[in-house]
Amino acid sequence: MPKTKAVDLVVVGAGPAGMAAAVAAAEAGVEKIILLERQAELGGILPQCIHNGFGLRYFKEELTGPEYAHRFVQELKKHPGLKVKTETMVVTITPDRKVVTTSATEGLVCYQAGAVILAMGCRERPRGAINIPGTRPAGIYTAGSLQYLMNIEGFLPGRSAVILGSGDIGLIMARRLTLEGVRVKAVLELMPYSNGLNRNIVQCLEDFQIPLYLSHTVTEIFGEKRVEKVRVAPVDKDFKPIAEKGFDLSCDTLVLSVGLIPENELSLQIGVELDPATGGPVVDSFYQTTVEGIFACGNVALVHDLVDDVSTESALAGRAAAAYLKGEIKTKRWLPVKAGRNIRSIVPQRIVVGQTTPLYIRARYPERNATLHVGDGQTKQQVVSPGETIYYTLKPEDIRTADGWVEVSLEGGRVHD
Amino acid sequence: MSIPEVDVLVIGAGVVGAALIRELSRYELDLLLVEKEVDVSFGTSKANSGIVHSGVHDRPGTLKAQLAVRGCQLFPELAAQLGFLYKQNGAVVVARSREELAELEKLAVNGRANGVKGLSLLNQEELRRLEPNLSPELVGGLLAPSGGIVVPFDLVFALTENAVSNGAKLMVNTEVQAINPEQGGFFVRTNQGGIRAKFIVNAAGLGGSEVAAMLGDDSIQLYARKGEEYLFDRKLEGLVHRTVFPLPSQVSKGILVIPTVEGNIMIGPTAQRVETPDLSTSLAGWQEIYGEARRLVPTLQPNDLITAFSGLRAVGTTGDFMIAPSTLSPRFINAAGIESPGLTAAPAIAEYIVELLKESGLGLRRKQNFNPIRSVVRLRDLDFQAQAELMQKDAAYGQIVCRCEMVSAGEIRDAVRRGATTLDGIKLRTRSGMVRCQGGFCTPKIIRLLSEELGLPPEQISKNGPGSELLLGRLRAVQEEGRKEEQLHA
Known part of the structure; x- marks a missing residue:
C-alpha cells in the first residue's frame, strides 16, 4: 500500500x-x-x-x-x-x-x-451489449459521448444521423444535432413507448418534426469504413424484428441511447x-x-x-x-422492500424502522388510474410510465412491522395501448 | 528518393509475416515487411480466436500437424522473451454422447501420432471436477495440457516491434501492385514507390492469390471463410479455465468456449464460406454460436455480452498449408492458405520458411547483437511499488485515460510510439476502448492524445485508416471563433 x-x-x-x-x-x-x-x-x-x-x-x-x-x-x-x-x-x-x-x-x-x-x-450501454448485427465502421456513438465531443470539444460528427433509443439523452441529442445542421432522419424506440420525459419528446422531436418510430429497432449496420446506412424494422410483441417490413435509412452517424x-x-x-x-x-x-x-x-x-x-x-x-x-x-432494525404488481424497482431497498424515507419507484409497464400501495399507505397514480419516477414519502406509520417487509405495488390500473 | 534494396521482402504483416520477419531479424540481412493496411495485424490476425492449439486435430503427416505441434512448443519461450499476453491454460475436447466418446479416443490416437504430449481421456466426473460449469450432459473429455491462449494482435505487435528493434524495416499503407523478376531478384512496384528485393515471401493472407499472380504464379487458389466471435464481460472470469472444444466437424474445430488471457469469455467462431468478403456479424451467426456454446456452458447469459466481431480465414484448396517456393522462381516463397492452426504454427512456419530461403540460396549469418527481448509497460499488471516508481519517472502514467482497464496516458503515448496511428491501433495495443464501455469515455481523450502525438488535427484521426475518420469537422460556432481569431492576428 x-x-x-x-x-x-x-x-x-x-x-x-x-x-x-x-x-x-x-x-x-x-x-x-x-x-x-x-x-x-x-x-x-x-x-x-x-x-x-x-x-x-x-x-x-x-x-x-x-x-x-x-x-x-x-x-x-x-x-x-x-x-x-x-x-x-x-x-x-x-x-x-x-x-x-x-x-x-x-x-x-x-x-x-x-x-x-x-x-x-x-x-x-454500448452497441455490443445490444448486439446489433452488421459491420463495425466509424460513426457509431453513444449519445453521451457524442454530446461530450460536440459540447465540450466542439466537434461535428457527420452530416446525417439516426438515433436508436428515445431516452432523454437520445431526444436531447436529436435536437442538438439538428441545431448544428446535421439531418436527423429518425429516432427509433424498441418499446411501444418512449422512456424519455414527455416534455423532451415535445421540445426535442415534435418542434423539429423529427419522426419517432415506436416499436422499431436497427437490425443491421452497413458501411465498411464509415456508417453508410442502417436497416430498420418494426418489432412484434416479443421485440422480434419483422424483417419483411424492414426499410433502410442512409446516414453517416448512428447514435445509441439504449x-x-x-x-x-x-x-x-x-x-x-x-x-x-x-x-x-x-x-x-x-x-x-x-x-x-x-x-x-x-x-x-x-x-x-x-x-x-x-x-x-x-x-x-x-x-x-x-x-x-x-x-x-x-x-437499527430495517425491513426489506418487496416489489409487487407492476413494480420494477424501489430505492432504498431497506427501510429503517421509524425513519421517514422518500422512495423512488419505477413501474414495469405503462398504465392509467392505478393506486400505489406502500405498506398501509396509498396514493392515486393517474398515469404510470416506466420512463417516469413515482415518488412516495414513506412514513413510519405506513409500515406493518409484523409483515417483516414493506410491500410496494400498483393496483387496479388499466393498461393502455 | 532512392529505391530501397533489401535481401528479403515479406508481403503482409499478419502473424505469419510478423513471425517470419522476427525470425529473419536474427541474421545479418536487410529486411522489409510491407502491409497494405494502416497498421500491422489489421487483417485476418486481428480477429483470430487466439488459441494456441495442441495439435490434436490435424491429420498426421500434414504440414499443419507438424508445424502446429512445433509452434505450440515454441510459445512459452517466445512469450517469455516478447512479453505478449499468453497463458498455457490447456484445452479440453468434450463428448456429448456415448457415441462421441469413441470419437474422442480416435482424436487422442491422432494427437499422439502428431507428437502431442500429455493427452489424457477424462470420464464425466473428472471432467466435472476440472470444469464444474460445463453442462452435466457432457459425458467425457480429452485433456490437452499443452494448449494455450494468446492475444493474437498482441503477438503480432510483439513480433514486429522486436524485429524492428533488431533492424528490420516496416512500411504500412503499402500495397504491392506489381512484381517483376530481374537479375538477382525482383523489382516490386507499390503505391509508395518501388522496392528491389533479392527474395520475396508472400504472406499476404487473403491477398496471397493476387500477389502470387503478379509473378505469373496461378497455383495459389484461396477463398474466404468467415468466423464470427462474441466477447463477454470479464466478470465471467473463471466460468471455464481451459478452452472447451466440441468434437470437430468436417470444416472446422466447431464452436468453442474460450477463456481469454485477460479474463473475458469468448464464444465462436462460425465457419462460413463467403464470396464477398466483408466483416459483418449476423443474427444467424449469433444464434448458431450462442446455441452451440450453451450446450457446453448452459449458464452463459446474453446480457453479459460486450461486443461481436468477425474475421476471414484464407483457406486453400489443398486442405493443408501451402508453403513452398513458387514453381516460377525459387526466390519467391508462397506462404498461403494459412488457416487454423496458422496462429499456433506461425513461429514454426517462420523457421520452416527460413530453411526454404536458405535452400534457395539466401546467405544466413547470425547477428552478434540480436536482442530477443521486447518489453512493454502495462500499468495494471504492476504492483503499487512499481506503479509509483513509474509515475515518478513519468507523471503521464498516473493519468488514467481508460477507466475500465486502467490504461494511462503514458501507455497511450507509448502505443503511438510503438506504431499506433488510429483509434483501433490504440485499442488493440492498450485495451483502451475494448471492453465494457466500448470507448464511451476514453474516445475523446484518445483522439486528443493521437492528435498531439501525431501532429494531426483531430478531424484526421480515424478508427482504422483513411475513410474511417471519426469527426467531420468543427461546430459552426467554433469555426467562426477560429475565423475571428485569424482576422485579429491578421
Whole structure:
C-alpha cells in the first residue's frame, strides 16, 4: 500500500451526487473531506448538458447543466476542510475504507476514510451489449459521448444521423444535432413507448418534426469504413424484428441511447450487495450499503430521471454519513422492500424502522388510474410510465412491522395501448 | 528518393509475416515487411480466436500437424522473451454422447501420432471436477495440457516491434501492385514507390492469390471463410479455465468456449464460406454460436455480452498449408492458405520458411547483437511499488485515460510510439476502448492524445485508416471563433 492519509470522509465522484453529498456532509460538520473526480472538470455529466430544464424541483428555477453544476461548485468553496482532487482516479477501495487513488500530479495516494460515499454515476450501454448485427465502421456513438465531443470539444460528427433509443439523452441529442445542421432522419424506440420525459419528446422531436418510430429497432449496420446506412424494422410483441417490413435509412452517424448502467465496478470490489433491479447497491434509508460505513447515492444507486432528485438524495446520504461519523447511526432494525404488481424497482431497498424515507419507484409497464400501495399507505397514480419516477414519502406509520417487509405495488390500473 | 534494396521482402504483416520477419531479424540481412493496411495485424490476425492449439486435430503427416505441434512448443519461450499476453491454460475436447466418446479416443490416437504430449481421456466426473460449469450432459473429455491462449494482435505487435528493434524495416499503407523478376531478384512496384528485393515471401493472407499472380504464379487458389466471435464481460472470469472444444466437424474445430488471457469469455467462431468478403456479424451467426456454446456452458447469459466481431480465414484448396517456393522462381516463397492452426504454427512456419530461403540460396549469418527481448509497460499488471516508481519517472502514467482497464496516458503515448496511428491501433495495443464501455469515455481523450502525438488535427484521426475518420469537422460556432481569431492576428 502507498503512504496512507487519514481523513473523515472520501466521496468518489464529483458529479451532482458527489458534490451534493460532500457539501451536505461539510454543512453537517464533517471536517476532513476528500472529493475525488477523474475528469478535469467538476459536475460529471452536467457541463456537457448545455440545454435547460435543470433545477425546477431543487432550486425552483430553470437552469442549464453548467449553471446547475456551478451552484454546487460555489458551495464546495465555502468549506476549507473539503478538498477536491480532479483528474484523480480511484484504483481500489477496501471494505475497511482504504481508498487508493492515482493522478498525474500526486501519483499513488491512499486515504484511510472514516466513511466513504460512492457517487460514480453511470455509463452508457454500448452497441455490443445490444448486439446489433452488421459491420463495425466509424460513426457509431453513444449519445453521451457524442454530446461530450460536440459540447465540450466542439466537434461535428457527420452530416446525417439516426438515433436508436428515445431516452432523454437520445431526444436531447436529436435536437442538438439538428441545431448544428446535421439531418436527423429518425429516432427509433424498441418499446411501444418512449422512456424519455414527455416534455423532451415535445421540445426535442415534435418542434423539429423529427419522426419517432415506436416499436422499431436497427437490425443491421452497413458501411465498411464509415456508417453508410442502417436497416430498420418494426418489432412484434416479443421485440422480434419483422424483417419483411424492414426499410433502410442512409446516414453517416448512428447514435445509441439504449440505456444507462450504474458504474459499480468499485462497489463490487468492496463487496457491497447489488440489486439486480437497479444495477446499483442495495441501500437503506440512510443510503448506507450492505458494508458498514460505505454509502452510495445518485445514479450509481439508481439511474434517476432528474438531476434534482440526485441532489436531494445525495444530500441525505451526505448528512447520514456525517451522522455515522459522529456515531449517531447505530445498527437499527430495517425491513426489506418487496416489489409487487407492476413494480420494477424501489430505492432504498431497506427501510429503517421509524425513519421517514422518500422512495423512488419505477413501474414495469405503462398504465392509467392505478393506486400505489406502500405498506398501509396509498396514493392515486393517474398515469404510470416506466420512463417516469413515482415518488412516495414513506412514513413510519405506513409500515406493518409484523409483515417483516414493506410491500410496494400498483393496483387496479388499466393498461393502455 | 532512392529505391530501397533489401535481401528479403515479406508481403503482409499478419502473424505469419510478423513471425517470419522476427525470425529473419536474427541474421545479418536487410529486411522489409510491407502491409497494405494502416497498421500491422489489421487483417485476418486481428480477429483470430487466439488459441494456441495442441495439435490434436490435424491429420498426421500434414504440414499443419507438424508445424502446429512445433509452434505450440515454441510459445512459452517466445512469450517469455516478447512479453505478449499468453497463458498455457490447456484445452479440453468434450463428448456429448456415448457415441462421441469413441470419437474422442480416435482424436487422442491422432494427437499422439502428431507428437502431442500429455493427452489424457477424462470420464464425466473428472471432467466435472476440472470444469464444474460445463453442462452435466457432457459425458467425457480429452485433456490437452499443452494448449494455450494468446492475444493474437498482441503477438503480432510483439513480433514486429522486436524485429524492428533488431533492424528490420516496416512500411504500412503499402500495397504491392506489381512484381517483376530481374537479375538477382525482383523489382516490386507499390503505391509508395518501388522496392528491389533479392527474395520475396508472400504472406499476404487473403491477398496471397493476387500477389502470387503478379509473378505469373496461378497455383495459389484461396477463398474466404468467415468466423464470427462474441466477447463477454470479464466478470465471467473463471466460468471455464481451459478452452472447451466440441468434437470437430468436417470444416472446422466447431464452436468453442474460450477463456481469454485477460479474463473475458469468448464464444465462436462460425465457419462460413463467403464470396464477398466483408466483416459483418449476423443474427444467424449469433444464434448458431450462442446455441452451440450453451450446450457446453448452459449458464452463459446474453446480457453479459460486450461486443461481436468477425474475421476471414484464407483457406486453400489443398486442405493443408501451402508453403513452398513458387514453381516460377525459387526466390519467391508462397506462404498461403494459412488457416487454423496458422496462429499456433506461425513461429514454426517462420523457421520452416527460413530453411526454404536458405535452400534457395539466401546467405544466413547470425547477428552478434540480436536482442530477443521486447518489453512493454502495462500499468495494471504492476504492483503499487512499481506503479509509483513509474509515475515518478513519468507523471503521464498516473493519468488514467481508460477507466475500465486502467490504461494511462503514458501507455497511450507509448502505443503511438510503438506504431499506433488510429483509434483501433490504440485499442488493440492498450485495451483502451475494448471492453465494457466500448470507448464511451476514453474516445475523446484518445483522439486528443493521437492528435498531439501525431501532429494531426483531430478531424484526421480515424478508427482504422483513411475513410474511417471519426469527426467531420468543427461546430459552426467554433469555426467562426477560429475565423475571428485569424482576422485579429491578421
